[in-house]
Structure formats: structure tokens, C-alpha cells
Amino acid sequence: MLRRLAPVLLCVSALLCSAHFSAAGVALRVDESRSRFFFDDEDKTAGASLLVMNPTAREFAARVFVELLDTEDGVRSKDERVASLRPGTNSVKTELPFSVATSGDADRLPWYRLRYRVAPEGEAVAAAPSEGVVSLS
Numbered sequence: 001m002l003r004r005l006a007p008v009l010l011c012v013s014a015l016l017c018s019a020h021f022s023a024a025g026v027a028l029r030v031d032e033s034r035s036r037f038f039f040d041d042e043d044k045t046a047g048a049s050l051l052v053m054n055p056t057a058r059e060f061a062a063r064v065f066v067e068l069l070d071t072e073d074g075v076r077s078k079d080e081r082v083a084s085l086r087p088g089t090n091s092v093k094t095e096l097p098f099s100v101a102t103s104g105d106a107d108r109l110p111w112y113r114l115r116y117r118v119a120p121e122g123e124a125v126a127a128a129p130s131e132g133v134v135s136l137s
Helices: 002-024 106-111
Strands: 036-040 045-054 060-069 075-085 088-097 113-120 130-135
Touching (some): 060 088
Antiparallel strands (some): 045 088, 060 075, 113 130
16 A cells, blocks of 8 residues: 555655745846936935836736945835736836935935835745845946
């Protein structure tokens, strides 16, 4: 009896492991090289346009969090919003209250960085979040 069940149990455990690892391999991705950062001193705002890749076959809501970091890792501005991500490439725009003229750090701006995190909202989507830090220069 055990000899007959052993191959079946082996196949079932292999299927369960492969399903677990394939679900864990799906992750949101931000294309940092194609994402853009901008300053609008007239409106005293800054912002980022993040290119987010949704590898799943369905649309879902994701929480997008960005922070503008100065040279000492201090948070100069931040934004958090919920965006709808379609399958494929999505452009998510964020707005940060920040003015180059009033900050007094115009000479340090090339060393500022943008920290981001994009994570699915809720438990219905099995996609891992994406996070990172990119230089503004």
C-alpha cells in the first residue's frame, strides 16, 4: 500500500511546492531608468512619475508611497496615494510639496534621492511589493 501511495504523495508535494514558488515569484517592479522626477517652482511642488510594471493578469489597487530625501537622509517631503494598476506598464504620478527657491538647498539637489514603495492593497493580490531609492541626478 505504501509503495502505491509514495509516487502519488511525491507528485502532490511537488505540485504544491511549485505553486508556492511560482506565486512568490510575482512581484511589482518599478522601472527606475524610465521614471522621472520634476520640480515646479511656480507651484512650489515637485513630483515623480514612476513606471510601475504589473506582471499579473488583473487590475488592482496599489498604495504608492514616495519620500524626497536630503543629503542627511532627512525627509524633505512625502506623498502617499492609491493608484489603480492595469496589467503591464503603468505611469503613476505623485506630487510633493517642495520648492527649490525656498528650500535653500539648490546646490545640494543633485544629491537628493527619492525613496519609493509600491504595494498591493488588500490580500486579494499575490504580488510582492517593490521598493527602492533612486538618485535625482
